[in-house]
Amino acid sequence: MNHPRQAGQYVADQERAHWHDNVIWFMREKRDQAVKVIPEWEELRELGSQIKGHTLSRLDDYLERFESQAKRLGVQIHWALDAEEHNQIVAGILQAAGARKVVKSKSMLTEECHLNQFLQERNIQVTDTDLGERIVQLRQEAPSHIITPAIHIKHEEVAELFHEHFGTDLSASDPDQLVAVARDALRRTFIEADAAITGVNFAVAETGGFVVCTNEGNVDMGTGLPRLHIACMGIEKVIPRIKDLGVFLRLLARSATGQPITVYTSHFHGPAAGGELHLVIVDNGRSELLQKPKFNKSLNCIRCGACMNTCPVYRRSGGHSYGYTIPGPIGSVLGPSRNMKEFSSLPYASSLCGSCTAVCPVKIDLHHQLLEWRKEIVSAGVLPWTKRFAMKVASLVLRNTWLYCTSGRIFRMMLRRLPRVLVYHRLNLWGRQRDFPRIPDTSFREWYAQRNHEQQK
Amino acid sequence: MKRVGLFIPCYVDQLYPQVGVAVLELLKRFDVVAEFPAAQTCCGQPMANTGCDNEAQPLAEKFLQVFQDYDHVVCPSGSCVAMVRHHYDAYLSGRPGFDQLKAKTFEVCEYLTDVLKIETVHGKFPHRVGLHQSCHGLRELGLASSSEMVTQSFSKVQNLLQGLTGIELVELSRTDECCGFGGTFAVNEEAVSCMMGNDRIRDHLDAGAEVLTGVDMSCLMHLEGLIRRQKKNLRVMHVAEILIAGERAGR
Numbered sequence: 001m002n003h004p005r006q007a008g009q010y011v012a013d014q015e016r017a018h019w020h021d022n023v024i025w026f027m028r029e030k031r032d033q034a035v036k037v038i039p040e041w042e043e044l045r046e047l048g049s050q051i052k053g054h055t056l057s058r059l060d061d062y063l064e065r066f067e068s069q070a071k072r073l074g075v076q077i078h079w080a081l082d083a084e085e086h087n088q089i090v091a092g093i094l095q096a097a098g099a100r101k102v103v104k105s106k107s108m109l110t111e112e113c114h115l116n117q118f119l120q121e122r123n124i125q126v127t128d129t130d131l132g133e134r135i136v137q138l139r140q141e142a143p144s145h146i147i148t149p150a151i152h153i154k155h156e157e158v159a160e161l162f163h164e165h166f167g168t169d170l171s172a173s174d175p176d177q178l179v180a181v182a183r184d185a186l187r188r189t190f191i192e193a194d195a196a197i198t199g200v201n202f203a204v205a206e207t208g209g210f211v212v213c214t215n216e217g218n219v220d221m222g223t224g225l226p227r228l229h230i231a232c233m234g235i236e237k238v239i240p241r242i243k244d245l246g247v248f249l250r251l252l253a254r255s256a257t258g259q260p261i262t263v264y265t266s267h268f269h270g271p272a273a274g275g276e277l278h279l280v281i282v283d284n285g286r287s288e289l290l291q292k293p294k295f296n297k298s299l300n301c302i303r304c305g306a307c308m309n310t311c312p313v314y315r316r317s318g319g320h321s322y323g324y325t326i327p328g329p330i331g332s333v334l335g336p337s338r339n340m341k342e343f344s345s346l347p348y349a350s351s352l353c354g355s356c357t358a359v360c361p362v363k364i365d366l367h368h369q370l371l372e373w374r375k376e377i378v379s380a381g382v383l384p385w386t387k388r389f390a391m392k393v394a395s396l397v398l399r400n401t402w403l404y405c406t407s408g409r410i411f412r413m414m415l416r417r418l419p420r421v422l423v424y425h426r427l428n429l430w431g432r433q434r435d436f437p438r439i440p441d442t443s444f445r446e447w448y449a450q451r452n453h454e455q456q457k
Numbered sequence: 458m459k460r461v462g463l464f465i466p467c468y469v470d471q472l473y474p475q476v477g478v479a480v481l482e483l484l485k486r487f488d489v490v491a492e493f494p495a496a497q498t499c500c501g502q503p504m505a506n507t508g509c510d511n512e513a514q515p516l517a518e519k520f521l522q523v524f525q526d527y528d529h530v531v532c533p534s535g536s537c538v539a540m541v542r543h544h545y546d547a548y549l550s551g552r553p554g555f556d557q558l559k560a561k562t563f564e565v566c567e568y569l570t571d572v573l574k575i576e577t578v579h580g581k582f583p584h585r586v587g588l589h590q591s592c593h594g595l596r597e598l599g600l601a602s603s604s605e606m607v608t609q610s611f612s613k614v615q616n617l618l619q620g621l622t623g624i625e626l627v628e629l630s631r632t633d634e635c636c637g638f639g640g641t642f643a644v645n646e647e648a649v650s651c652m653m654g655n656d657r658i659r660d661h662l663d664a665g666a667e668v669l670t671g672v673d674m675s676c677l678m679h680l681e682g683l684i685r686r687q688k689k690n691l692r693v694m695h696v697a698e699i700l701i702a703g704e705r706a707g708r
Contacts, residue, residue: 351639434682
């Protein structure tokens with residue numbers, strides 16, 4: 001995985017990269033409008049951050065409390081150590097029930113575990129019912145954004161896709177027409193489904209209930225008919241009390257899409273009459289992350305995507321350039337915690353502008369964590385030796401004032417005297433699109449020394 | 458009389474001496490005579506931001522040694538000041554004089570506003586100016602309110618500039634988007650970095666700016682590099698250069 005290379009390819013199509021930047025910036029603007037009308041927004045962020053911090057400090061207690069409360073409601077709880085176990089459990093439940101057709105609402109956890117592929121290999125047909133996820137599923141792609149999975153695809157491209165799969169008119173690229181096509185196709189899938197899989201946004205320890213937020217109502221559509229509902233959640237999704245939910249629902253919807261609240265906030269308190277409700281609670285590296293004091297605040301994440309929308313790098317390089325299930329700043333923090341070597345370019349895919357930290361509704365210090373990851377990468381010896389070597393040389397030069405001054409003088413002399421082709425060559429990445437400033441005859445320190453000398457005369 | 462040390466970042470020293478001169482003169486207008494301690498080199502930010510702590514550490518130590526005896530340290534770069542104030546803890550925590558160093562190191566506009574209590578600079582600068590909010594000055598030093606936060610809107614730099622007669626601060630469509638410099642990011646992620654820079658330049662040009670300014674010469678070096686290559690008609694000046702030019706013209 002090499003972010004600069006992928007990003008370079010995306011940026012090479014300037015028209016698309018600008019389009020992507022503007023589409024995502026629009027979401028950031030909507031978020032701004034929605035939060036600026038709440039005078040207590042910064043307090044709300046602080047509250048959200050503190051509730052998460054408190055919960056994570058006693059996560060085992062809250063998970064056990066949630067488990068016992070959920071069991072009282074008739075929910076069957078399963079614990080999965082990793083992605084493999086999660087997939088096995090889900091497949092096992094489906095196979096025991098003889099389910100062949102499954103409708104799934106958006107869940108980044110099941111993306112993280114690559115559940116679809118696992119089930120399809122076992123002859124279980126999974127249909128993603130969130131429109132964006134359905135589009136990327138049909139294209140056999142991964143989501144490029146955690147809230148708007150198909151944000152990287154233009155209407156016209158969706159029309160082509162639907163034409164191919166549903167035989168619709170190629171010219172039907174109007175969003176309303178496209179939604180109508182998808183709705184028509186999905187309605188039949190909902191009716192035929194044997195089981196529903198959903199994610200979980202918040203699990204309430206106090207009540208044993210959980211909440212899933214959607215804008216399309218596909219969670220309710222999916223869980224309404226089949227008698228089997230399997231919900232999958234990471235261990236960090238638990239919150240202590242029902243009254244904490246209000247804090248997070250406000251933070252989530254406003255940060256994600258600029259809505260006061262998501263269109264559907266579906267609460268589940270046990271199975272429907274005659275049905276089964278299974279909840280798979282997954283660790284998959286989270287408890288390990290919890291033990292890293294520098295990075296465990298990333299478990300605060302409520303998956304709103306605001307850090308992606310604000311990130312000037314994400315907006316221009318596209319979600320797929322990150323090569324990880326979760327892109328953008330939060331993905332660049334979570335990816336290395338999963339596999340530092342594989343994702344070592346992600347913490348460097350940031351100018352450290354800090355906008356992500358300022359926008360995060362649960363106050364994850366994202367840009368500081370990116371910096372911390374860089375330190376981890378360097379001390380593990382994963383940074384390419386050329387970069388480490390350059391820093392070593394620079395540090396040696398800068399430690400010695402005389403050496404620094406002399407190098408500076410030589411550097412300036414060379415820039416002034418060398419022919420342009422020798423300055424702006426292939427290896428000069430700075431100079432590919434940028435000129436050096438007009439090189440001054442003297443440095444500041446030379447000017448200062450000379451001036452002092454003259455004044456003393 | 459306070460002893461004020463002038464901290465001139467390495468690349469400003471070598472490539473933009475006129476910015477150092479402007480700061481020195483600007484401070485003099487407000488009766489502050491700053492000294493430039495010649496032993497200084499670089500604060501170590503490029504190494505620190507790459508994650509190379511071992512390489513940054515000796516530079517942080519050198520910095521403390523060079524500047525510890527001054528009452529105030531003033532610098533024309535927000536990110537270098539942020540380095541000292543927010544990132545030196547990893548290297549100097551517990552060292553004698555370090556807590557004081559953090560508290561007495563200022564970006565120049567911050568120094569004028571918060572220490573010298575100057576509300577604005579009087580003078581004349583009849584130009585349309587685009588103010589680029591450098592990220593570290595904005596979000597780490599708090600030189601202005603950032604667009605993500607729901608707080609009272611303010612800008613220390615804007616306040617200083619607004620006293621100049623004839624200046625028109627243009628309205629940008631994205632008030633504080635990063636220019637894409639980001640230190641080694643500028644070469645590591647060259648394609649994205651340059652696209653970010655070009656987008657910023659476009660925003661300033663669309664808003665009708667004749668001059669693009671900011672508190673961080675590093676951002677400006679990156680933007681100026683793109684502007685020079687494309688021969689765009691946009692002048693780049695550090696805030697201190699505008700303030701002193703305006704002050705001179707106003708006299």
